[in-house]
Amino acid sequence: MKKSKDDLRGIFLDDVPLFSNPVEWLQSWIDEAEAAEIHDANAMVLVTVDNLGKPGARVVLLKEIINDDLVFYTNYTSRKAHDLMVSDRVAVVFHWRDLDRQIRVEGVASLLSPELSDKYFDSRPEGSKIGAWASPQSKSIPNRAYLETIRTNFEKEFAGKEIPRPSYWGGYRIYIENIEFWKGRDDRLHDRIQFFRAIHGWNYRRLAP
Ligand SMILES: Cc1cc2nc3c(=O)[nH]c(=O)nc-3n(C[C@H](O)[C@H](O)[C@H](O)COP(=O)(O)O)c2cc1C
Structure with missing residues (x-):
């Protein structure tokens, strides 16, 4: 059952965080979005920049912490x-409109180890594994039939066999430098709490909406 916006008003922290580690808080907001039956509760907009400093944004799924x-x-x-x-x-943004919540993250990405990427790949359904082999992601392709042909060829190649992880497919991990929790409140006087790394653990501050 969907929670209405108002169910969550007032339970947002006052000025004392409910968790000393904001990543636990992030996890709890994803869990609550899932409990509220929000589709793709783990979807996040990921922003990167190219060699000219031009930003690009797209949605990816947060699969693990x-x-x-x-x-x-x-x-x-x-x-x-x-x-x-x-x-x-x-930069990363999560938005759960029905809960009136947003999380913003800024951080540094690095490649996940091949062992961890293998482990995740092995857990995926067969169709998704074939999909990873079949898609030259972000490349220009002539038409849909081209993609289907590559898929069929890989299906034949891997029929009855274990499907290994392609070397060009795997994970990234994002080290969080700062993370901001936003909760919509009345009269646009929203709550914003930003956590940033300290020598031991995290510090936080409240930002004006
Ligand atoms: C809800 C949703 C979830 C997505 N999850 C992923 C994902 O986990 N990994 C991924 O590579 N692309 C994912 N995509 C597709 C990306 O948004 C994007 O089209 C693709 O990664 C190519 O982006 P790029 O050309 O900027 O590299 C997802 C799209 C949507 C709408």
């Missing part, structure tokens, strides 16, 4: 991967 790093999976020859080769700085 490992040692407080945000992990997503993609094609290592995609546009975003090219961007990450020239600049590892990223």
